[in-house]
Amino acid sequence: MSRRLTGKVALITGAARGIGRAQAVRFAQEGADIVALDLCGPVETVAIPHSTPADLGQTAALVTESGARVHTEIVDVRDLAGVQAATDRGVDRFGGLDVVCATAGITSRGTALELGENAWRTMLDVNLTGVWHTCRAGAAHLIARGAGAMVLTNSIAGLRGLVGVAHYTAAKHGVVGLMRSLANELAPHNVRVNCIHPTNVDTPMIQNDAVRSAFRPDLDRPPTRAEFAEAARNMNMLGVPWVDAEDVANAALFLASDEARYITAVTLPVDAGATQR
Amino acid sequence: MADVSDLDAMTDAVNAGVAELGRLDVIVANAGIHLPGAPAWELDPLDWQRTLDINLTGVWHTIKAGVPHVGDQGGAIVIISSTNGLRGTSNTAHYTASKHAVVGLARTLANELGPRRIRVNTVHPGAVATPMVLNDQTFRRLRPDLDNPTAADAAEVLQARNLLPVPWVEPVDVANAVVFLASDQARYITGTQLVVDAGLTQKTT
Numbered sequence: 001m002s003r004r005l006t007g008k009v010a011l012i013t014g015a016a017r018g019i020g021r022a023q024a025v026r027f028a029q030e031g032a033d034i035v036a037l038d039l040c041g042p043v044e045t046v047a048i049p050h051s052t053p054a055d056l057g058q059t060a061a062l063v064t065e066s067g068a069r070v071h072t073e074i075v076d077v078r079d080l081a082g083v084q085a086a087t088d089r090g091v092d093r094f095g096g097l098d099v100v101c102a103t104a105g106i107t108s109r110g111t112a113l114e115l116g117e118n119a120w121r122t123m124l125d126v127n128l129t130g131v132w133h134t135c136r137a138g139a140a141h142l143i144a145r146g147a148g149a150m151v152l153t154n155s156i157a158g159l160r161g162l163v164g165v166a167h168y169t170a171a172k173h174g175v176v177g178l179m180r181s182l183a184n185e186l187a188p189h190n191v192r193v194n195c196i197h198p199t200n201v202d203t204p205m206i207q208n209d210a211v212r213s214a215f216r217p218d219l220d221r222p223p224t225r226a227e228f229a230e231a232a233r234n235m236n237m238l239g240v241p242w243v244d245a246e247d248v249a250n251a252a253l254f255l256a257s258d259e260a261r262y263i264t265a266v267t268l269p270v271d272a273g274a275t276q277r
Numbered sequence: 278m279a280d281v282s283d284l285d286a287m288t289d290a291v292n293a294g295v296a297e298l299g300r301l302d303v304i305v306a307n308a309g310i311h312l313p314g315a316p317a318w319e320l321d322p323l324d325w326q327r328t329l330d331i332n333l334t335g336v337w338h339t340i341k342a343g344v345p346h347v348g349d350q351g352g353a354i355v356i357i358s359s360t361n362g363l364r365g366t367s368n369t370a371h372y373t374a375s376k377h378a379v380v381g382l383a384r385t386l387a388n389e390l391g392p393r394r395i396r397v398n399t400v401h402p403g404a405v406a407t408p409m410v411l412n413d414q415t416f417r418r419l420r421p422d423l424d425n426p427t428a429a430d431a432a433e434v435l436q437a438r439n440l441l442p443v444p445w446v447e448p449v450d451v452a453n454a455v456v457f458l459a460s461d462q463a464r465y466i467t468g469t470q471l472v473v474d475a476g477l478t479q480k481t482t
Contacts, residue, residue, distance in 0.1 A: 139316075170337070173382075177375070177378065182370060
């Protein structure tokens with residue numbers, strides 16, 4: 001097995017499940033110690049099931065099984081002081097920081113005119129300001145190291161306008177802007193910053209009644225996984241309804257590793273062709 | 278007078294304006310701020326939030342207040358973004374994030390409002406000769422080598438960034454682009470980003 005992150009330390013938000021967990025496990029398999037943060041609780045205005053402390057514990061167990069060390073903390077990315085403190089404790093424990101993965105995110109639905117103030121603001125707070133908080137918390141540690149990589153989990157909604165999620169689309173486009181400014185600012189410190197833009201990913205964020213129903217307005221009951229897949233497949237160029245969390249984690253691993261040492265400020269789709277269809 | 282970050286105030290103001298003028302065809306979301314910069318990891322959280330509240334949420338509020346008044350004949354929405362809505366620069370993470378975000382908002386709105394014949398586009402000026410650029414603080418940022426830089430000193434630096442031999446565009450140049458996008462001459466243009474930047478974003482030499 002290659003060990004592309006041997007001796008490295010990675011901070012990952014949204015680490016309890018989904019893409020964040022896949023990144024934690026994949027990075028651990030490549031030799032990185034993991035600082036795993038997650039809210040492990042509900043967010044107002046979000047209908048889909050939330051992560052739990054047991055989920056984060058499961059991530060920690062998987063990282064440990066891979067032979068790496070893990071430091072977990074329950075924290076809300078909207079809480080700058082909390083994210084900073086959790087990051088600093090993890091960095092203290094492992095002796096530095098090399099990779100920041102801003103992965104925590106939420107989803108909710110409504111057209112731009114239907115959306116309420118609370119859903120709009122909560123979306124920006126978590127999916128845009130929360131990413132900024134995470135980068136802010138990690139930046140000084142990467143600068144101190146004199147090298148590093150930030151990988152911001154974005155979405156095809158960071159590249160295109162998706163119907164029914166204006167707030168999500170605005171937040172994800174905003175993250176691209178943040179990434180581009182950060183890449184300019186951190187390049188002199190040998191720190192790279194990139195975004196990954198997945199199509200639907202087979203995680204709890206989409207595999208729930210709320211999202212499935214949005215894809216199948218023709219059905220008067222919650223669609224099955226197969227019925228959702230039929231509609232989701234139409235988004236993509238390749239004949240798959242969604243990608244796996246591991247596909248996003250593999251792209252993040254590449255961008256975080258020295259294999260991508262001269263890649264910065266890019267928007268890398270992992271989208272089965274969705275944005276070019 | 279209304280603050281775009283206050284949805285109720287915007288709704289009242291737009292309602293009053295439409296009551297007085299009888300209809301609404303064009304929405305131009307222009308209000309914006311550019312607060313002092315710093316590297317992203319040093320930005321003041323209040324400056325970050327204030328920038329998002331006005332430059333992003335304020336645009337959403339403006340559109341949310343206006344669109345219900347646009348009739349069956351359709352209409353046009355023009356959002357004033359920035360060259361920082363298309364690329365990132367140092368010490369502007371809050372501004373750049375907000376200006377990218379409105380591109381996303383415009384793209385979703387173009388999809389959602391297309392069936393109602395409402396077009397949605399963004400305009401991306403480079404430096405514009407307004408108080409947001411023509412101020413001593415900006416002059417000093419552009420000319421850290423001088424003690425008391427003037428507009429002419431700043432113009433040298435700005436002109437070197439553009440393809441055309443001008444330091445900035447005038448407000449009327451942005452207004453002309455907005456009028457075009459708002460008019461029926463642009464009836465099949467929606468979801469696009471129109472740059473008015475004297476070549477700033479394409480300069481390679």
